[in-house]
Amino acid sequence: MTHPPTTDILTHGSDRPRRLSRRGLAALIALALAVAGGLTAWRLRPAPAPPFTGSDLQGVYAGMVRSDGTNDASVIDPRRVAAEPGTVTPAACEPLFEASVLNRPPPGALDGVGTFWALRPSAVSLFSYRFAGAAGAGRELARLAGALSACGGTRVSVTGRLTADGELAAVRRDRVQLAYVLTARDGTKLAVHVLAFSNTVSWQYRYEPVPGPYDPLVAQNVMDSLADQMRAVQQLHRRVHRGAAATGLRRR
Template identity: 40%
Template structure:
């Protein structure tokens, strides 16, 4: 609003918009665009960033929910010092990756530590379940991929895998082998790194069934000795791995306190 003086000497009020400062307006628009881009970038980064690595304490907490049918839970912390058996010899040697941490009872190469539990005499099966923690995602992925890469060349087609205990391992009898078969798995968006297979042993000696799950910097192994001889149903295997994945993901997603 401005006051002007006319020739009559009287004052007249004149109304007009102030001139627009185009530079200021442009700066405000740019700031708004930058703020929107930064907000969108943060949302995308939060969605795409890898989940935090598991700690040993988190794994121990996740396994507290893995109870047996009688309500008991036998969870143990594992590390390389607890795996002292000499390795079995496998033929062909390239198939050793499929069973060296289970049948051969060897510590997973590159692993730091982990947790385990077991269920004995569950119907026709005895089951062990353990999760190995690695220094980072890449190390866990490499350990998992080693097994995935070994499986195709060892599977079916009449090929036989044999393994023999060394003479120094006198508490075990020499082992025979069997034929490897694929076991189908059901994966989700966050649990897509899974593979399962079974070794059907000769002369009705039962079978060994292995199911792997990789999450972040961990690889979990489910290992079954099943004495059955009929067609194999892996429903219980998948349910157990789904339950473990749920436990691990809930621990990983929980907000940190303190």
């Protein structure tokens, strides 16, 4: 006698429908609320600031006035900049004085804006170069940081229109700012402060032929003021950009 074929059925637990426990239901609700809150925060997050345009940078320098309320900022065209003859020894330290003492635009710079203060007996230059993007500005700061790491605490000689021979000391070094000073034997100081902001890199170059140690406080205040100006122009650019986008949507 043959038996019809059978099929094995594996069962596990009860076949009655399950209900979520109160604890499981509360956890599910909390998870849903967290996801909804995350999506809302993502939608409301501030849009990244657009890179500086040439006119943005000119707007920044329009606010960088001297104590007498005047301003003589000018646009810098890297193709028309007349580089100063001179040398820096050791050669590895040349990037640190390239844009300042030697007046050579940094590689990859599109354009820039600069101004100058004659503060007898000192002289101060402040200028910013604009790059295609924040990555280009970051590479320039990294190049300078590498040179400062190699040259800090060593004897450096700069020859040219301005000359100095002495020990190079780092004053500040972090992810967005560098500062260093070369003090010659006669007390003459070549001090440079560098700031990377968005797609720009700015230099403040101070020539101080006066004895005594270098005090970076005044120079740092200038860089802080420049950063404040850049933030203000950046926020204005963002508002204008949002307004133009909203107008375009309404027209559609």
